[in-house]
Every structure is written in structure tokens, then in C-alpha cells.
Amino acid sequence: MDQMNLIVIGGVAAGASFAARARRLDESARITIVERGPDVSFANCGLPYHIGGEIPTRDALAVQTPESLKGLLNLDVRTESEVTRIDRANKRVEFRDLKTGQSQSLAYDKLMLSPGASPLRPNLPGIDDSRIYTLRNLQDMDRIVAATETGMRAVVIGAGFIGLEMTEQLQRKGLSVQLVELQQQVIPPLDAPMAALLESELRQHGVSLHLGDGVERFTGDESHLRCHLNSGKVLEADLVILSIGVKPDSELAKNAGLLLGPRGHIVVDEFQRTSDPDIYAAGDAVETLDRVLGSKTVVAMGGPANRQGRVAADHVFMGDRARPYPGSVGTGIVRAFDAVAGITGWSEKRLQAAAIAYETVTVNDNHHASYYPGAKPITLKILWSPESGRLLGAQATGSEGIDKRLDVLSTAIVAGMSVEDLCHLELAYAPPFGSAKDVINLAGFAACNRRDGLVNHVSKLPDDPAVQVVDVRGKPLAEAFPAPVKTINIPFPTLRANLDKIDRSRPVVTLCAFGKMSYFAARVLAQNGFSVSSFSGGLKANIDPRTPAKLPNS
């Protein structure tokens, strides 16, 4: 083949990565990007942050232009051009210039589909009101920015990653924001307790949360819009952001007869090839492999999209010598003001729904040496396979160092590490950066203690009044931040001398703020013949994410 003809449909994350890598591999190829929108290769993950003003200049997001891509990569970029048909038999793409209305067609040797995914717009009464926005591109962003210049009341529907970013940014900008979410928590991929800090932080910043509630219909007049919720509540708004999820833009692929998955995603192999070996696909519109358990999954994230695009280009030029795309773990992180939470791998609820056996512990510690000023607490939950001890997932929440722990644990998951391996990870330690025993090491220790039968854990406080709950915190702390059940308060340093205060004939649950002292106490009691469990993760991980481990100046 003298000169390869490559056509890329959709020029944002996956498509732009594909084109850039293809050019690196072949100076002579003709590479054409056909993009429906007016922009290519823009920073779509940054859109909410410009709306809130954190990214002050719009230009920062318009990473490349057709002209800059011509200079850098010798690409032929056709923006505002809509592909109308993929003619697989003749290997041609037909598209229409949206500015002129003219149609044309181009031949391809290899075709890359990176159409992305569209925000869902459910068919509810009133949904067509022009004050109901979704956010996908710079034009959507511009419309929302314009709406925030007059509107002061926003309703965000859907508390996933984008919904939470929009909520934070709109509130930051001075709007009054109400957030509606069908689940009983924000960020539904997280297990509920790991979302509690985000919820607390949103409320502290004045956001109204409507959890476990959904929109039934919209009504409105000239002055404002009303969101009627399933609960009967009516929220008044000047603008509404719909962020309830996305659907793959796979219509072209479907019309071309390419194989789609059960939810409409394009099916690809490990080199991102569709069911037509001359057509590749990557990004939010494709199915991928779950890297933890090997099942099919969908991960609509910028990182995977970029790397899939690269893999596809490698395969075009290197064939099966290319390195396959290994699948995705599903690592996600979100910030709401000073609170951060994230996940990598599988959650407890997802494992439960799939009936996959797991064990879990939750631990709390500071993000760096506690004695060094500025230490902030982290709550870390890990999940593993009971047989092998292999790590299946992790979630973390706090304000500092969350991304670091997720990244280490994502790496540990794809390496097939067990919870035992976490005990001996050697993480960078100097007082401003970490601890001699990092919270990840502690999670490994806690998991091994459980596997070794050193401790029984409960993750709920007992309802049964026959169970004695022993609160081993100091008395002032136990009084200032009481547990939500009846307890016997025996501060840990006095426990060995006060065993007679606990009824040996009845089961015991030990409780503290962070789950560490309660473990110590469980060991003391177990070795003294008590039937005892420790409340894993303590009050902080399960009841109140703001519970301190000690009182100020104590």
C-alpha cells in the first residue's frame, strides 16, 4: 500500500489520539478527521470548570484547531461535517458539510469510529424547555455560561461525576443549587458510606440535596422553570442541568451493520477492531473488557478513550505486533469543594449484585504523618476475593491524597496483587508526604488480620439489645460525638482493668471513632474469652464522616 487513507469520525479524545499516533507511525498517510461539531480535540473534561470560572479563559479548553493540527500532524480536519453513511462494501464515508449543505464522500483503507456518547434526555413532559441544558461540548458550555449570567437558581439532575462537578461549579459561581438524584446517595458508583463526606460537604456549602428522588415533569413560564419531583416536591429554577448519564452515539455503526452490545455500544476486539476488520472504534461509544474480572463493561472516561485510540493506530500500522488494550479498571475521582472521593475496580454493591464473593475492610488514617501540620483524614475501603485474597476494588474519601491512594490501588489491582501485598508496599515517606505505615499498608494489615481470624468485623451497629456495644473512646469525645446506639463507655487504656463491667455471656461489639482502638479492644476481649466483633471503620466510615479521632487540644 503506497499511501494509506485513514478517516477518523469524531475528533475529540479517542479520535484525536488515534490521528496523532497514526501520524507518528506514518508520515505519508492521508489522515482525515470528520467532526460534526465546530471543534476538535478540545478539553471536554474541563467544561464544568470554565462554567464555574476556575478555568478563566475559554481558549484554555480549545486545545487544537484545524490549522494547528495541520501544522503539528498534517491532518485534514473537516469540522461541522456530519457523516451520513459508512459504505463498507466500497470502503467510503459519505458526509455533509453542515455550513454549506454540500455532500461528499471519501475513500478509506482503515476507518476509525470515535463518535462518543450523548447526554441522555428522557422523554418527560416539558423536557424541551430551552432552560434545560446538557453538557457535552464547548457550545453547550457557552449556553450554560450565558444562562448563569442572569439565572441565580439552578437544579442539577443526576449526581454522578459530571452532575457533582456542575453542582460544585455553579454553587462556587454564586448560584443557589439543588441537586436531585434517584439513588439515596451522590456518586452512585460508590458504596453509600463513601459518598457521605461529599454529601456533607455539599450541604455545608449550601447545596440542597434531594436524594432518592427523580424528576417527573417540568413546567414553566417566562419567569422560571419548575421541576416536579416524584416525591411531590417542586423545585423552581432559572436553569436545569441534566446529567443523568450518556448513551453511545452508535447510530452510524448500527446502520453500517457493525456488531453492537446489549446497550448499543460498539463491540471491539483487543485491538479496538469492530466486527469489520477495516473499521476500528474507541472511546465512550465502545464496550471494553473489565480488567478486574474479565467481563464486558463500559467505561466512559477520558483516559481509556485516549489509550484505546492509540492502540487502534498501532494496530493499523503494526498489525498483531501491536500491544493490545488490556481493558479498563474503572478508576474515577471527583471533588466537591474540599471533599474528594473516588473508586477503582469493583464496589461492594456491584459485587453483591453480581453475586461475587468478597470480603471488605474500611480503615481511617491521616494522609501524611499525623504529627506534621496539615494532616487530613482519609477513609479507605478495600474489597478482595475471599479465596485468593486478590484485590477487587477500593474506594477512598477525604480531602488530600485521595488520588494517590486510588492510583496505587488501581496499579495493585491490575497487577493482580493480594491484600497481603498491600502490607509491604513501600510508599514514599517523609513527614510532608506520607506515613511510615501508609493508610494503604494499614488496609492490608486489617485485611490480613481478618483473614487470619484475629478479628471479627461488623459494618453495622447491632439492633439486638442483647449485644453490648462498648465505646472505647475517651469519655469527653464519646460525649461530644455520641454513638447512635446505647453503649458502655470504657476508654481503651482502662479496658484491661474493667473487664468485669462487660457481661461475658453476651456478645460484644467494640466501637471507636476510626476503627483502630475498637480493633485493639476486640483483641483484648477475644483473648479474655469474650465473643466480640469490631465496628470496622468506626463511626467515621459508617455514621458521621466528620467524627474526629480526638477532641481539639486533647
Place this chain on the structure above:
Amino acid sequence: MDQMNLIVIGGVAAGASFAARARRLDESARITIVERGPDVSFANCGLPYHIGGEIPTRDALAVQTPESLKGLLNLDVRTESEVTRIDRANKRVEFRDLKTGQSQSLAYDKLMLSPGASPLRPNLPGIDDSRIYTLRNLQDMDRIVAATETGMRAVVIGAGFIGLEMTEQLQRKGLSVQLVELQQQVIPPLDAPMAALLESELRQHGVSLHLGDGVERFTGDESHLRCHLNSGKVLEADLVILSIGVKPDSELAKNAGLLLGPRGHIVVDEFQRTSDPDIYAAGDAVETLDRVLGSKTVVAMGGPANRQGRVAADHVFMGDRARPYPGSVGTGIVRAFDAVAGITGWSEKRLQAAAIAYETVTVNDNHHASYYPGAKPITLKILWSPESGRLLGAQATGSEGIDKRLDVLSTAIVAGMSVEDLCHLELAYAPPFGSAKDVINLAGFAACNRRDGLVNHVSKLPDDPAVQVVDVRGKPLAEAFPAPVKTINIPFPTLRANLDKIDRSRPVVTLCAFGKMSYFAARVLAQNGFSVSSFSGGLKANIDPRTPAKLPNS
């Protein structure tokens, strides 16, 4: 055995961890800590930060007291007690109370040696001057704090981790600091270019660096001390900090006939057992296994010490069911004002000295999305085995996110990951936290490009005038931050149109600020028939750590 008698010699990191874990495993054991100093379980890594005032209260470092350890762990702590002899035949430890002078002895079933390491004090003329300090414990710290209350001029000798922390903290406190180091760089475990940012930062903050120089002798009079360097320089000082390294406190072990390594460290097995199966050892005084290559090594760090103590306690009570200590990677990090640098695994110089084959690349990128405000550059170097591609080591420098990259790469090293695996690590990405392609992914890409023969790298600019150096930066940047060799400036976007400006008959090295555009250019030139190499890591990683990738407002 009814009641186990455990004696711990040295109650700081490893010893305190051993005792705490032992108590968790056995409520009935008699556990005695014998500690020469007046304190147990203090935060030794925090000492420099109290001297500089960053940790304002001394109490923050005195983590535990004999009384608190009695309450928490039912330990019998004997401070200011010096062990004089280990009687292995009768399994007894003899020690002397330094306050009363009285001697006594205690029987042990199992003994833990965690004596730590002492700062080196070389036998130089004048070394006994009382104004020459070393830093090991709270009393040393108090003496230095007192000295800084009158003295204004400090000389720090030895620019390792502790030396650099002391330099930063003394300068921070307002002293004028001169730093002397025998090597031509600070932090000798780093490859020299990776220390350049630290050196630049120290100089910007007014520290005088004397690299490649050492102390010959000290002289002094009442008013001040003089450090006479090998170079002939004489530095005047009110106080001198000696931080040239440590030696293991293994005298007791030696006298007891335990097996020592070539540099006097206690030899232990994977459960931290010495050559006497009833005696364990852990911490700075022991040899350990290098986790990368399996050789013997010494890692005097708080993290390994703590985890070794725990392993030893597990073995006492669980026997060979305990999990072995897998060895250490050697992860270290240090901060100097706003600059941070660190290492995990093997450096280039160490691989060279051991004649171990390796390849390496250095890449630069920002610590989070470049378009999100506050992005700070990171320089990341990775090293791998040419045959397998297995990661052998990594170094990073910058100001933000250095600890995160080291932690991920330390995890990747112990998992036996290859550079190919780095391409597809799925790290947490939202604009405030990372990039769609993290600098770790980029390092993986660069390494694979090299392994695939897509690019040749050079890490030094050519001396040979026959080699053409093509600077592909924009002209204003190339003029503002010129390369230190003669170059042809052809901005990358104009390269394809200007190939005739380069002599095809002579070799070419492409150059830019960060090493990215020079790689792009090398691909263009290689495919156009030029013999070309890219200057890996660019000017930033090799020549000037402050070189920007673009000019402000460009």
C-alpha cells in the same frame, strides 16, 4: 509455654512496632522494652521539622511515654537503660539503669534487637568541638534548637535526605546555611540531573552549595567554628550539622556472636530472625533483601523498620505461618522548599556500578491537566531491563505530585510490571487531579517507542560539530532559553516544509524543552531518511530544570 517473655532492645520504630504487634497477638506475654535514651516511640523523622519550627510543639514528636504504653499495650518500658550483654546461653539480657547505675538482668524467651543506627562522626581534627551536632533523637534536636537561638551561620555537611531536610529547615528559620557534599550533587542516591531542581531551589532560597567538596578539619575559637574544606575553602559557622550517613548500632549483636554482614549490619532471614533463632532484629541495624534484584541491601528508613518489626512479632506467635518480609525497594523522597525529588528502585549510576544492563527514558509533563490552573511540571525518569522490559527503578522531580508517581512506580516495581504495563495504568483523572494520559503513561509510551525502534535517544548533546542539532522550539522561546550548543532553529510546525535546511548526509539530534516535540521531529525526520536521535527529556531534564515549555502568554 504459659507466659512468653519478650524483651525488646531499642524502642523507637522497629522495636515499638514489634511490641505493639506482639501485644495484639498475645495479651498474656510479658513484654519489656529496654531503651538507652529517655524516650520511646518518638517521631524521629519529624526532628528536622521541629528544629525549623514547622512542627511547632515538641510534644507532637514525643508520640508515646512509658505510661501511655503501659495503658495502651501493657508494656514494661525501661528508658535510660543500657543493655550491657546478651547472654544467649542462658537467654538473659543484662542492663544498667543509667540514672541509678544499678545493673539487673531479665530472662527472655524471644529477644528483639532494634538498636538503630548512629550518625557517623569521622575522626577529623577538631571533630570534638561542641558546636558540631548530629541528629538522632529528641535530645540532639533540643541541643540544635538551642544552638539556633544564638547562632546565625550554619554549615551542613552531607547532602543526603537528612542533610537536605536540615538545610531547608535551618534556612527557613532564618539562618544562613552552607551545604557541603562530597559528591557533585545533592541527594547522591539520585542520578545527577534529577537533583538539579533541588539544587536550583536551594540556591534560590539563599543556600550556598559546596558540591564535590568535603571537610578536612575543623578549627575554632570562642566566637565561631571554621570548616576547612578539601578545596581550600574555609566556611565560618556558629553551628555545624554532620549528616554524612549512619552506621548500624550492632555492637551488642556482635559481642553476642550473631552473624553480621560486611558493613556490620545484623544478618536476618525473611522472618527477621538472626543467626540465633530466638533473637530477631529489625530496623536500621539490619541487612535486608533488595526487592528489585534480590541482592542484599541496607535501607535505613522508617517504613521498612516498622513493617519488619511487625513481621518479627508475627513469627514469634505464628511461626512459619507468618508472612515473610519481602525485602525493600528503597523508596525515598525529600523536599527543599517548593522542590521535591525522590527515587524508588535502582538508579542509573547504581545499575552502571553493578554492571547491570538497563535502558532509560526521561519525560516531562504537568502534574495535572495543563489547562487546569496550577499545573506544575514533573520530570520522570524510568529504568528497565532491556530483555524483559521489567521496571528496575524510577526517579521524579517537580513540586507537586512527586510522591504519587513514586508510589505508583514503587508498586509497579514490586509487582514485576514492565514498561508496557505502565502504558495502560488507569490513574484517577479529573482536571484537578491528573491527566487523561498521566506522565507515568507517557513514560511507558516513550519506553515502548524506544523498544519498538521508533526513536533513538541521546541523553547528552553532541560534542561532534558534524552532528546537526535541530531546535524545534518556537523562535522566541529558543532565543529566550538558548540551548548550550550551536543549533538550527526550525519550529516544529514548519519542519515538514523546511527539510531542505538540514543536511541529509550528516547525523541529526532534535532538541526541545521537554523532549516531546523533539520526538515528534525525530519521527518526521526518520521517515524522511535522516539519521536522527531525539534529546530525551529535553533541556529541562538535562540542562536547566527551570526551562519552560512555552513562554508566558504565548
